[in-house]
Structures are given as C-alpha cells and as structure tokens.
Amino acid sequence: EIVLTQSPDFQSVTRKEKVTITCRASQSIGSSLHWYQQKPDQSPKLLIKSASQSFSGVPSRFSGSGSGTDFTLTINSLEAEDAATYYCHQSSSLPWTFGQGTKVEIK
Amino acid sequence: QVQLVESGGGVVQPGRSLRLSCAASGFTFSTYAMHWVRQAPGKGLEWVAVVSYDGSNKYHTDSVKGRFTISRDNSKNTVYLQMNSLRAEDTAVYYCARDQRQYQLLGEDAFDIWGQGTMVTVSS
Numbered sequence: 310e311i312v313l314t315q316s317p318d319f320q321s322v323t324r325k326e327k328v329t330i331t332c333r334a335s336q337s338i339g340s341s342l343h344w345y346q347q348k349p350d351q352s353p354k355l356l357i358k359s360a361s362q363s364f365s366g367v368p369s370r371f372s373g374s375g376s377g378t379d380f381t382l383t384i385n386s387l388e389a390e391d392a393a394t395y396y397c398h399q400s401s402s403l404p405w406t407f408g409q410g411t412k413v414e415i416k
Numbered sequence: 417q418v419q420l421v422e423s424g425g426g427v428v429q430p431g432r433s434l435r436l437s438c439a440a441s442g443f444t445f446s447t448y449a450m451h452w453v454r455q456a457p458g459k460g461l462e463w464v465a466v467v468s469y470d471g472s473n474k475y476h477t478d479s480v481k482g483r484f485t486i487s488r489d490n491s492k493n494t495v496y497l498q499m500n501s502l503r504a505e506d507t508a509v510y511y512c513a514r515d516q517r518q519y520q521l522l523g524e525d526a527f528d529i530w531g532q533g534t535m536v537t538v539s540s
Binding site for chain 1: 451453460461462463466475477478511516522523524525526527528530531532533
C-alpha cells in the first residue's frame with residue numbers, strides 16, 4: 310500500500326498569505342496525485358487532479374505541482390473561505406489512499 | 417444537475433448488516449466507475465471500494481474484504497455497499513464518489529463528484 314504523508318498537519322495563516330502543503334508518497338506515483346478541500350460538515354471537493362491540473366470552477370489561487378514522490382498544493386493569497394482541511398489522494402496503485410489531511414485555519 | 421445522494425445509514429449493533437445506496441442523477445451513470453469513501457468521526461478520509469462502470473470489476477480495501485461488497489445497478493443509476501459483520505471501527509460517514517474519467521475499470525483517476533454522505537454508527 311502506498312502511504313501518503315502530508316505536512317504540516319495544521320497551519321494557522323493570515324488572510325492574503327501564501328500557503329504551501331506538501332504530500333510525499335512512499336513510492337513513485339508519477340502524476341497520479343489529486344487534491345481535495347473539505348470544509349466542516351461538508352463533503353470533499355476536488356481542487357487539483359493529476360498533480361497540476363485545476364478542476365473546473367476552482368479559483369486560480371489554487372495550484373498544484375510535483376511528480377514521482379513529492380507534491381505541493383499552493384494557495385496564493387489565502388481567503389477566509391479557504392479555511393478547511395486539505396487531502397491528497399493517489400490513484401497510481403490499489404488500494405487508493407489518502408493523506409492524513411492538513412487543516413488550514415485563518416488567524 | 418449532477419448529483420449523488422446516499423441513503424441507508426443508521427445505528428446498528430456489532431455483527432449485524434446494513435446496505436447503503438447511492439442514487440445518481442444528471443449524468444450517464446453507466447459510463448463511470450464509482451467509489452465508496454468513509455470518514456470516521458474527527459478523522460481523515462479512507463477509501464473503501466470501487467466498482468467499474470459496467471460492474472465487471474470490483475476492489476475492496478483490506479479492512480473490509482470479506483465483509484463489505486460493492487455493486488451497482490445501471491438500470492437504476494444506483495451503487496450499493498452491502499456491509500456485513502459490522503464492527504465498531506466501521507462507524508463513519510460513508511460517501512459515494514464518481515471517478516472523473518469515463519470507462520475506467522478500477523477508477524484510476526480523481527473523484528470529481530461526491531455525495532453528501534450517510535452516517536453509519538455501529539454500537540451496542
């Protein structure tokens with residue numbers, strides 16, 4: 310099973326600041342890495358697919374990069390509505406797995 | 417609009433069974449692989465199972481193998497999760513989700529549409 314490790318687990322950030330979340334895979338997964346946002350009491354929403362492709366309707370301040378084992382989700386100029394938990398997910402090798410999540414709080 | 421609606425959750429005693437349903441609308445259901453993902457209270461996401469677009473391929477995570485079975489009925493636009501021999505550790509919100517690309521056998525892509533979830537509580 311491929312283990313995805315996100316860092317940090319928690320981040321407290323002021324509005325307009327840049328946020329960087331990393332996801333490291335226990336083995337190479339090419340670009341089969343996706344990012345989701347989950348707000349409290351809501352279902353997850355797809356932000357970025359295949360490491361760097363923005364999903365339809367997602368604000369341009371969200372971007373993804375990386376390949377192989379190291380990936381990054383970047384939120385440029387954080388907005389209050391971006392307070393949420395972010396998860397990475399790999400679809401390279403069954404069973405599909407998720408990272409443990411990174412909670413982003415607005416200071 | 418494109419929508420997934422789960423149902424069938426509830427409170428059940430350990431060892432008993434429950435069947436979850438996920439009704440799809442607004443898209444050609446029979447061309448998409450479908451997944452179940454769960455989230456224990458206060459915890460992260462855990463992928464549970466996938467069924468191919470035509471129902472011919474299924475895969476379950478190890479922790480539910482032999483107890484849970486995913487299936488689908490394309491004539492009813494519905495995917496199911498039959499859960500037997502339930503344990504306390506199966507307590508979670510269960511989400512169904514659509515694989516983003518069509519005609520995938522095991523869902524080798526992102527999950528682009530999610531339902532609102534249905535809560536399953538296993539407790540005596």
